Amino acid sequence: MASSKLTLYRAEICPYAQRAAIALKESGADYNEVLIDLQNKPDWYTVKVNPEGKVPALDVNGTTVAESLVVIELVNDLFPEKNLLPKDPIKKAQARFVIEFFNNKIWTNVFKHAGGQLSKDDFIKESEAGFTRLNELLLEQSKTGPYFLGEQYSLADVAVSPFLARIFALTSLFGGEFQFKAIKDNERLAQFVHGVLSRPSFRESYAGDEAFIDILKNKFNYHL
Template sequence: MAAVNGNTPKITLYTNHVCPYAHRAHIVIKELGLPYEEVIIDLTKPREPWYLEVNPRGLVPSINFNGEIITESAIVSQFLADAYPSHLLPPSDSVDNALKRARINFFVDTWATKAGSFWFKIAAEDSQEEKEKLSQELINVVNKEIEPLLNDAAPFFGGSAKLTFAEVIIAPFVLRLYAFTKHGLLPKSVSDGLNGLPNFSKWAAEVVKHDSVTYIWDEERTVESSKKKFASLKAQAKA
């Protein structure tokens, strides 16, 4: 069992299982084998005052770690991966390890800046033609920017046999790209296109079936909740 200074940490994770950002915290906690208790935050209602004291932004995930509140999924994940150096992310204690961290950071940054917002744009688009155009753009971006970075995936990032911090951050979104395609929220051309990319498709197939990624995954509920979310965002945009 992981420990800080010999003590097992006390972690409360404020979460909602349909949220891709909260999903990151679940993956890192599970991979590190940390004990935790979870508090599910109902995202369909205004946040209660007690939760706004935990996280004034009202978002999930947040963690209470031995009395310290940490918010923002990437920061929560980074904190836990740094506090417990593991196969996910080596400590920054040598040039070689710093380089491994830089490679992972570049992959995560590339996903976020080049590919990350497409799923939302495609789902929010009304016209079928525009959806198809954006889907093709997404495939082109993944092919150009992501595919070469997965050259040595084995099966995970950078030749790792185990999940890495790169998958912690990106897996929730890869999982949703395929699930949303399957359930008609995104055009079929998205999964068809991704399946045509040899490195990406091999990597993604391993990512989406990994235990640490699937243990809180409820596909039907997530798809239903995302459909409602998209519909309300569209209505707001038109108002």
């Protein structure tokens, strides 16, 4: 599919859109990128690109596909030689499972806390439980990292890393060089955190901690 014309529509501040940017960088694809201001979306975007008005959206030869997990799996299908999903059906299912697990058991706590539904202490407690279980899932795949599957980088890492970084952006506000105990005490989990967040494709597409902190403060009036 090297001859395909690809255009990615994304917003730099959006973790879902960052998933698509990371996948495309990992694929080595030649693609165009159009940045969308989510606070002032151009009219043409919903008319010509994505009627839902969300990012990311990936245009492939004039056909647009949206939703981040759909987009990154499409990238994998367009560039199968990059092996962003394992060929083994069980491993593939486990990679998909950990993405859902992270979203439902760890990431969801961020906005519950920012929105006042979880206290800081309860946020930490719920997150510690989620990270402890994540460590078990990592060990089920491989005793060593640095990625979910071990040495193989995959869509599991692509999908989780934007949200992992933003969790740490939030906890940077806790002071005292806060660190989750589950990460501090479990080498496999610590390897995973370092591995996915030091990956060049992640670093090149991340808007930075301050961008997410600004969202927390401006959208949720977040303060400790």
